[in-house]
Amino acid sequence: MSNPVEDAPELPRSNFVRDIIVEDVRNGKNQARVHTRFPPEPNGYLHIGHAKAICLNFGLAQEFGGQCNLRFDDTNPTKEEVEYVDSIMEDVRWLGFDWEDRCYYASDYFDQLYEWAVQLIKAGKAFVCDLSADQIREYRGIPGQPGRNSPYRDRTVEENLDLFTRMKAGEFPDGARTLRAKIDMASPNFNMRDPVMYRILHASHHRTGDKWCIYPTYDYTHGESDSIEGITHSICTLEFEDHRPLYDWYLENLGIHHPQQIEFDRLHLSNTMLSKRKLLHLVQRGYVSGWDDPRMPTLSGFRRRGYSPEAIRLFCSRIGVSKTNGLIELGLLEHSLREELNRSSARIMAVMDPVKVVVDNYPDDLVEEMDAVNNPEDPAAGTRHVPFSKTLYIEREDFRENPPKQYHRLTIGREVRLRYAYLITCTSVEKDASGEITVIHCTYDPATRGGNTPDGRKVKSTIHWVSAKHSVDFEARLYEQLFNEENPDTEEDPNKDFTANLNPKSLEVRSGKIEPSVRGAKPLDRFQFERLGYFCMDRDSTGEKPVFNRTVGLRDTWAKIESKGR
């Protein structure tokens, strides 16, 4: 069933990858089939950049009635772990995509890959090389100059077969030999200068255990895996553009199904670090609490922070797909977030910086249950009761003794509305020795129950509140961007510590008072705290004290006006 309001914003947009597919389908290429794949390496958690690739690959398959596989590119046992495999599956599912029964691993193809390597050796297109890593680098040459052939390049097929078999059998130590494709040491493209196909690694693999001590490289593995799975369009990021001739070479020389590799620009988000290596560093050195720290740009971090999968998908559809090196403003992500959360989040009242209000003419022991709308954007969300009594808390900044111009909130002598409750007028304040306001005295108009004005009079402001004796103490975790710099991922100087850009104020812990209806909430439940922002219950919550992560604040027009006045 389709919901145009929900679905329309996520409609696929025209982009060059889609154009290629449209054309291929029209020409009947691959029997007009569309089959894509999302191929993460299980060496870290998925981040928002991966979400772009996931939405593209799964989205395209969906749109053209095709399929999208999940495939783990697990050819490097020294960096890969099952923890990452599990988290990746969880995150893709959470984002809203389904690979059905098509979860594959490149390691599933190790036997086939080995056979194909033997085939290339027999065809005189691959050889065992005894050069060390340093020597290979030296022989490879430099830009503008051709490399030199390895002295082992002309070994006989028999010798290559024998050596390769013994490499597999574990006769040689790590790094002693490699299997290389015999292509062209003079190619201007370094990837074609006799690239390594297999290296010796006596390491245990998270899936194949100790079965192998030689492992295929990415270049030798990826295209063949695509081919085996019948992939039609192999969509990857720009840095693999130079690898495409090699991708094509393996497939052509093996004479097997040849998918088309198409490259697009990976996501670059302002004030955000999207390098897996550096994110791992933040986790390992304890700069954040883990991969799912709500400040992390990982999908698990965003989830814990309170982002919805719909919001992330919406963002991904808005940024488009191209080949330009762009930097997306964080504001676009937050805009998509607010737009989605606004229509989906239940409202609740919470006071973050409480100051006491006493309604002097309200009966001492009376408690009234006020009707409050759960979500003005969604009538189906219903209503709830909020208890009202003589002593309340309001936000300290919603009262000013000497209000600036254009300040509409409470001040002595002024009437404002308490949301869903009564109109109140401030009469006086009490202060402590230091001059800080301790109590605000008000009177209420009993005729305005629910916040209505039977006489039609207007008040400029409506503020939120909680009943003091009914309210629940809670902890709020307020986040700001992890990095101060707009582009923290430019590593001009490799020796410079990128953590120097870390925002020391990225986390602020506060406590406040919240409406008792919060009692039914569970971790990951999302709310809008009226007039404050979107918050998500954290798993650190206890029965005593709920903990909330601030997902993102509400647009604050007043803050903008006031800061301009200064």
Added chain:
RNA sequence: UGGCUGAUCGUCCAAUGGUAGGACUCAGGACUUUGGAUCCUGCUAUGAAGGUUCGAAUCCUUCUCAGCCAGCCA
């Protein structure tokens, strides 16, 4: 300075030889029981120079700038 790829409002994306458009941001305004949401208005762009054409963001030439590539990482 070897190769590959790219360059359109401040940002991102579209226009596929025929009126440069949308979104975000920003600036105004309307409305409002969230200074929220919503609605309206406005601002700003084809990297440069030549050429082809009735007509060029689009085709050609030269230049400039940017990203990526010298892992037995992916």
